[in-house]
Amino acid sequence: MAESMRLYRAPLVLPVASPPLSNGAVLTENGRVRAVGPYAELRRQAEVLPLAAEVDYEGHVLIPALVNAHCHLELSGLAFLSREWQPEPGDITGWIRRLLAARQERPADPDAALLALARLFTGGCRTVLDIGNDPASAEIGRLFKAEVFFYLELLGFSGAAQDAALARLAGQPAELCCTGHALYSTGPELFRALKKRAGGDSCRFPVHVAESAAEEEFLAHGGGPLRDFLVERGLDLTAFRPPNRSAVAWLDRLGLLDEQTICVHGVRVSREDISLLAARRSGVCLCPGSNRYLGVGRAPLPDYLAADILPALGTDSQASNHGFSLWHEMKVLREDHPGVEPATVLAMATLAGARLLGREGETGVIAPGVSSALLAVECPTASGQPETVLEYLTTAGEEIRLEWIE
Numbered sequence: 001m002a003e004s005m006r007l008y009r010a011p012l013v014l015p016v017a018s019p020p021l022s023n024g025a026v027l028t029e030n031g032r033v034r035a036v037g038p039y040a041e042l043r044r045q046a047e048v049l050p051l052a053a054e055v056d057y058e059g060h061v062l063i064p065a066l067v068n069a070h071c072h073l074e075l076s077g078l079a080f081l082s083r084e085w086q087p088e089p090g091d092i093t094g095w096i097r098r099l100l101a102a103r104q105e106r107p108a109d110p111d112a113a114l115l116a117l118a119r120l121f122t123g124g125c126r127t128v129l130d131i132g133n134d135p136a137s138a139e140i141g142r143l144f145k146a147e148v149f150f151y152l153e154l155l156g157f158s159g160a161a162q163d164a165a166l167a168r169l170a171g172q173p174a175e176l177c178c179t180g181h182a183l184y185s186t187g188p189e190l191f192r193a194l195k196k197r198a199g200g201d202s203c204r205f206p207v208h209v210a211e212s213a214a215e216e217e218f219l220a221h222g223g224g225p226l227r228d229f230l231v232e233r234g235l236d237l238t239a240f241r242p243p244n245r246s247a248v249a250w251l252d253r254l255g256l257l258d259e260q261t262i263c264v265h266g267v268r269v270s271r272e273d274i275s276l277l278a279a280r281r282s283g284v285c286l287c288p289g290s291n292r293y294l295g296v297g298r299a300p301l302p303d304y305l306a307a308d309i310l311p312a313l314g315t316d317s318q319a320s321n322h323g324f325s326l327w328h329e330m331k332v333l334r335e336d337h338p339g340v341e342p343a344t345v346l347a348m349a350t351l352a353g354a355r356l357l358g359r360e361g362e363t364g365v366i367a368p369g370v371s372s373a374l375l376a377v378e379c380p381t382a383s384g385q386p387e388t389v390l391e392y393l394t395t396a397g398e399e400i401r402l403e404w405i406e
């Protein structure tokens with residue numbers, strides 16, 4: 001319907017997958033982008049079209065909506081952990097202990113989860129991959145404007161714990177996407193069952209991979225703080241034989257690494273691991289804010305980029321990240337990797353996430369056919385060079401002010 005066409009102009013439009021447009025514009029129709037290009041050109045086209053509205057976003061830059069490729073909305077009620085307490089650098093088991101204790105003391109808080117989702121949306125994030133341990137959490141995003149792809153995460157490393165998780169998995173409805181947590185918390189048999197179930201449908205397979213030195217140590221020799229932690233939790237590890245491989249190599253050996261797999265964190269990876277991920281065409285999602293809070297190190301972003309892997313970005317949970325926003329993630333990433341181009345960082349927060357979640361064609365870029373849910377971001381240098389604008393967008397963090405154009 002022509003009556004629903006709208007034309008938006010801005011001093012700069014960043015379509016992400018195509019070059020920046022100074023004095024650019026976006027023409028929308030029925031909730032979709034009809035055209036993106038120079039303003040003068042689209043204005044001429046619009047002269048023969050009955051426009052419902054024309055909006056001039058002077059002082060703004062138009063960009064695609066952001067994608068949060070990894071979070072745990074369910075843990076939002078435990079945000080006080082990251083606000084009030086700082087673990088020793090790399091002490092991931094110390095943090096897990098605190099998290100589990102806090103979880104036991106407090107009932108699940110769906111209001112906090114919804115508020116966290118609203119915070120993401122207000123910050124320009126429209127697409128979210130959410131992981132939870134309670135099937136009821138699948139409801140969090142149901143009535144919300146953002147699209148939330150929920151995954152039920154099952155844990156059970158060995159023995160009775162793994163058997164119980166397998167039985168639980170068998171009882172889940174077919175339409176619910178399920179996944180495992182990590183190689184130190186979800187056993188091989190459970191992982192294989194999860195992978196088999198995920199194969200062939202629209203689900204992805206997100207797994208926490210190579211996040212910490214403790215994980216590396218446990219997979220190499222079966223020792224270290226993670227072993228102590230699992231024993232403390234009552235797991236029988238007598239039959240456990242450490243694979244003596246990296247997390248990525250072990251995932252591959254277990255048959256879990258393919259195009260559907262999303263390796264979340266990917267901090268402690270070698271060049272060989274990255275080559276393997278590239279060969280298997282697996283996805284990668286970095287969580288720089290959470291990594292910084294836990295002190296587990298920085299993912300080798302330049303090595304991923306050199307292997308032609310464009311990682312997506314995730315906030316992880318509020319329990320390990322007080323800066324719960326994609327703008328914060330971009331800022332931390334720029335600080336961690338000053339040599340990486342700002343345009344690459346913006347593409348990670350948009351296009352890469354959309355690809356990873358199978359939402360290319362719907363979001364992540366400004367191009368004909370995608371959703372018209374786009375962002376107008378206030379920018380003091382909006383009329384300047386695209387490089388200056390990209391520098392601002394990727395370093396301003398939560399100072400960013402924006403509105404949804406539709």
Ligand SMILES: [Zn+2]
Pocket residue numbers: 070071072208264316317
């Ligand atoms: Zn996570």
